[in-house]
Amino acid sequence: MLEVHDLTVRFGGITALDSVGFSVWSGEMVGLIGPNGAGKTTLFNCLTRRYDADAGEVRYEEENLLAVPPHAIAGLGIARTFQNLGLFGHMSVRDNILVGAHHTGGAGFLTAALWLPRVRREEARLRAEADSLLERLALTEVADHPAAGLPFGTLKRVELARALVGRPKLLLLDEPVNGLNSAEVEEFSGTLRALREEFDVTVVVVEHHMGFVMGICDRVVCLDFGRKIAEGPPAEVQRDPGVMRAYLGTAI
Numbered sequence: 001m002l003e004v005h006d007l008t009v010r011f012g013g014i015t016a017l018d019s020v021g022f023s024v025w026s027g028e029m030v031g032l033i034g035p036n037g038a039g040k041t042t043l044f045n046c047l048t049r050r051y052d053a054d055a056g057e058v059r060y061e062e063e064n065l066l067a068v069p070p071h072a073i074a075g076l077g078i079a080r081t082f083q084n085l086g087l088f089g090h091m092s093v094r095d096n097i098l099v100g101a102h103h104t105g106g107a108g109f110l111t112a113a114l115w116l117p118r119v120r121r122e123e124a125r126l127r128a129e130a131d132s133l134l135e136r137l138a139l140t141e142v143a144d145h146p147a148a149g150l151p152f153g154t155l156k157r158v159e160l161a162r163a164l165v166g167r168p169k170l171l172l173l174d175e176p177v178n179g180l181n182s183a184e185v186e187e188f189s190g191t192l193r194a195l196r197e198e199f200d201v202t203v204v205v206v207e208h209h210m211g212f213v214m215g216i217c218d219r220v221v222c223l224d225f226g227r228k229i230a231e232g233p234p235a236e237v238q239r240d241p242g243v244m245r246a247y248l249g250t251a252i
């Protein structure tokens, strides 16, 4: 589904990604780990076209992803969540989720402005889809509540719902369990595992929580200072001497 070749991104004198390469097969859940500043978010930002690459190639379902404009990414079936949440605080939880479905609507500006029957049908379909996700992620009770002021664990689920409502094929999760307590991490893992099957979605997840990564991922890629230093099954990567060195002083 996804092939990254020799991907390089520089910011002035910093090489955030240095000839990184790996593949993701359809249906896999791949963990992307590495110490702070390793380049994980930069990689996501390249895949979603927020950042331009200085060199390298990314193929997504045979398409040259680096030539795709940022606004067309969602339409290709790629969705992401953000490390520090990308929600609109003043908007309700339901509306935040509906934002994630905007690209699935086929109505043009004029049809939408005139509120024609086709638009009403489409709106009803999207709302039904959002409602089913609200229920699935235990968010129905807060559906009409503004996002601002809700507990962090709840907002993490809203982010996931917003990413899923557009029915993505590839889901990029940036630190989805960061800030959650251990019971919430456990619950989130179970939900994600089930949703992955239900939505038939391929997942790449950036996360520092090793218990989560090791428990849920099929394969793990480790970056350090912009370079890939290990790749393989979770247990193998966890024992890798280079990975241990990169995390020296950090329990993994």
Ligand SMILES: Nc1ncnc2c1ncn2[C@@H]1O[C@H](COP(=O)(O)OP(=O)(O)OP(=O)(O)O)[C@@H](O)[C@H]1O
Residues within 6 Å of the ligand: 011, 014, 015, 016, 034, 035, 036, 037, 038, 039, 040, 041, 042, 043, 083
């Ligand atoms: N927009 C930017 N401008 C300048 N430097 C940047 C920018 N984005 C990232 N960097 C730098 O690139 C390097 C990689 O950062 P990145 O955020 O990708 O790391 P990360 O692995 O996601 O870290 P963390 O686990 O702390 O989120 C860091 O040195 C960072 O300071």
